[in-house]
Amino acid sequence: MRAELKSVCKCYSMADGTTMKALKDLSFRIPERSFTVILGKSGCGKTTLLRIMAGLERPSTGEVLGRDGGSIGVVFQEPRLMPWLSVRKNVEMVLEGDLDRAKKAGRVLTQVGLSRFEKAMPNQLSGGMAQRVALARALAYEPEMLLMDEPFGALDYFTRRELQGELSSLVKARGLTAVLVTHDVDEAIFLASRIAVMGNGRILSVTEEIDSESMSFEERDRLRESILASIENGG
Structure with missing residues (x-):
């Protein structure tokens, strides 16, 4: 599944009567079976962009193409588990009506x-375990x-690195198109096949295809410096 945003703007009306532009004439393409990381400072519009891609918000102007008929899974910053349901039941809830839901949830x-x-139950889980349930769902x-x-x-550093590795393997094994929002440059380099740097409601730059597993330390450092410079110059 691919997606493309064309000239997308998103505006919010503020309490004082002014208008805040979260996204500004943004055009961006998500290739099929890519792992795209959207990287930028807090408040640059990353989450708004993701919510529009998920269909949770509508753009003020512009359009999102390529999602017709395709299913989309979303993982939020918080696990958002139902506290009265077990781990299995939290996963099964998205499979309502599926006769094989127990088997699929278990798998x-x-x-x-x-x-x-x-x-x-959710209150018996660590933060990392709860986020695993959210990913499974x-x-x-x-x-x-x-x-x-x-x-x-x-999550703490060690749990985060463990889950990043598991996520990377799952995305590759399933042949998914994945998009992850983060402000962590090292996380972006570790996970992404391409990185879109975002600032002030716009896409500032997009890397060429990258493969962190085959990169030397020097190549990683150069990429990190290039990304940080792009953020500072445009954010």
């Missing part, structure tokens, strides 16, 4: 390493595109 929970915690109905809004931002 995806195994993929994210939670097969032993199917009966656990997003993957349960086999979406073609996975959208993620800083899903690991609240």
